[in-house]
Amino acid sequence: MMATSQPQTSDAVILIPGIMGSELVDATTGHILWGLSDPRWYVSAWTSGTSLAALRLTPEERSGRYGRVRATRLIRFPAFAPVLAGLSPYDRLRKALRAVVWHPAAMAEFAYDWRLPIVHNAGLLAKFAHRHLESWHAHPAYAEGRARRHASEKTDTPARLTLVAHSMGGLLAWQACLNADLAGQVRTTVTLGTPFFGAPKAVLMLGSGRGVALPRGRLHRLAVTLPGIYDLLPTYRCVTDGTTARRLTPSDVADLGGDPELAADSLAMRQYGPSRPLMGHVQVVGMHQPTVQSVTLDRGSLATHQFTYRPFLDGMTCVDVGGDGTVPRESAQLPPGPAIPVAQSHGAVAAAAEAVLVAQDAVTDQHIGPWLGETRIGLDVPDVVQAGCPFQVGVTGVELPTDVRCAVIDLSSGLQVDAPSVQWRDGAIVATGRPLPPGLYQVQANSGGMSPVTHMLLSADLPQRSVHQPPDSTSEVCGTTRHERAR
Known part of the structure; x- marks a missing residue:
């Protein structure tokens, strides 16, 4: 056991990534199909070539014969998909968890093929967890740590498991x-x-093939084959x-x-959501980001809305509960326990300093208090923008444009390439970004005190016809987005 003044745990800890996180x-062949080191790969993958074809489920995989694709490790570099947008790597969370275990051997990472059904991956997780706990119990560092703890504290409670999961990983933990x-x-x-309780963006992924931007069409052709996407469909109303x-x-x-x-398979299994609480559950919920919460369907067309319905007096009322830009707030909170809110996007919440601190404290059985100086910044960032064209980002949660500072980071170089001006426009606060060459970028907004709110966007050379979208769908036109909000 390493000497440190920081609280530590004797438990065996497992880090479980989210969708796209392995x-x-x-x-x-060993050829990497997802998780490449060059962010520019995502530009070509989503706009040209056949790189994504190998990720589609084959008829053999559909029948349950898996093994063609192997999950090797958690992603070490940013990843991106339209609609879901970007996913930050887990380096900060991994490092923080390793700092609070007795020995590096107590920490494990569960990589999984996120294309496949959650039930399948949860079964693998259960076996992995049992093996990891047994391995840690047999490790010399565990025996040494128990002896030291017994000598100083006169206690000898055996180590158990602690699961730290992001996004889809939490569904695996619950199912396992x-x-x-x-x-x-x-x-x-x-x-x-x-x-x-699912996310309406999964509906948008499955319905993205008609009259939408080129990357969304590629996403549709991939997503419709993946059981893991169907396992994210919303189960609430x-x-x-x-009107209802x-x-x-x-x-x-x-x-x-x-x-x-x-x-049908997924919705039937998850019809009423999780039926029991998780053991010692601590949950972080992304907040204040404009989030799709409901949809309107009309003969194959799809419109998205940033509101949900609740019973009110003799009828229903629509309310915007927000979320992390992907998962609505109420869908990310499992009753009956409370949730810890963090103003952050879905793909970045596991990398946010506040969420990492919550995870550390939960692992070491500490109790974190309420945040001081909480930020309420929200960013409405287009997932795909036309290269060489200015783009706009909606900013919420601040009173004045001078209350927020924005930056654009090129994820290939790690360098800041723009500091978008923030101004009032048509009664809203908007940041205007300069034209970008093709690549993967991160938009940051900071008002001081808390971690910057971050969202990723892809800049690509898109055919002009693929940029236009029909008015009844979520759209990007030269980098702007349109959603219907609660009124």
Whole structure:
């Protein structure tokens, strides 16, 4: 056990990434299919070539014969997909967790093929967790640590498991812990932005193939084959006709061009959401980002809305509960426990200093208090912009343009390439970015006190016809976005 003044845990800790968070390789050739080191790869993958074809599920994989693709490790570099936008690597969280375990051997990372069903990956996680705990119990550093603790504290409680999960990883943790043997070994579960009740953006991914930008069409052709995407479909009443709301159905998914069988399998299994709480659950919820919370469907067309419905007096009322830009706030909170709010985007919440601190404190059984000087900044960032064209970012949660500072970072070089001007425009605060060459970028907004709020965007040379979108869908036109908000 390393000498340190920082509280430590004797537990075996497992870090579980979210969707897109594991590097995937061809099991035969070793060729990397997802998680490459050059962010510019995502520009070509989403706009030209056939790089993404190998990620589509084959008929053999659809029938349950897996093994063609292998998950090797957590991503070490930023990743990107349209609609879901960017995912930051887990370096900061990994380092923070290693700092509070007795020995590096107590810390493990569970990489998984996020294309596949959650039930399948949860079964692998359960086996992995049992092996990791047994391995840690047999490690010399564990025996040494127990002896030291017994001598100083006169206690000798055996180590258990602590699970720290981001996004989809939290769904794996929940599903795996339906196994009573594993649940009995888990002391604490930390979830960061987990969509316990799904996310309407999954609907948008499945319905992105009609009349939308070129990267969205490629996303649609990939997403409709992936069971993991269907496992993110919302289970709450998210389909609205303007006065009330109902649950999504497999026929809705089929009308959008998705697979009704995959939708039926997933929605039936998750019909009422998680049925039991997680062991020692600590949950971080991304907040204050403009978030799609409901959809309107009309004969295969799709419109998204930044509001949800709640019962009110004799009818229903629409309300904007916000979220992390991908997962609505109420979908990321599993009753009955409280949630710790962090103003951050979905893909960056696991890298935010505040969330990392929560994870450290939960692992070491500390209790974090309320944030001081909490930021409420929200960013409405287009996921894809036309290269060489100025773009706009909506800024919320501040009173004046001078209250916020914005920056654009080139993720290939790590250098700041722009400091967008922030101004009033048509009654809203807007940051205007300069034209960017093709590449993957991160937009940052900071008002002081807390971590910057960050979102990724892809700049690409798009055919002019692919930039235009119909007025009833979420759209990007030269970098701007349009959604319908609660009124």
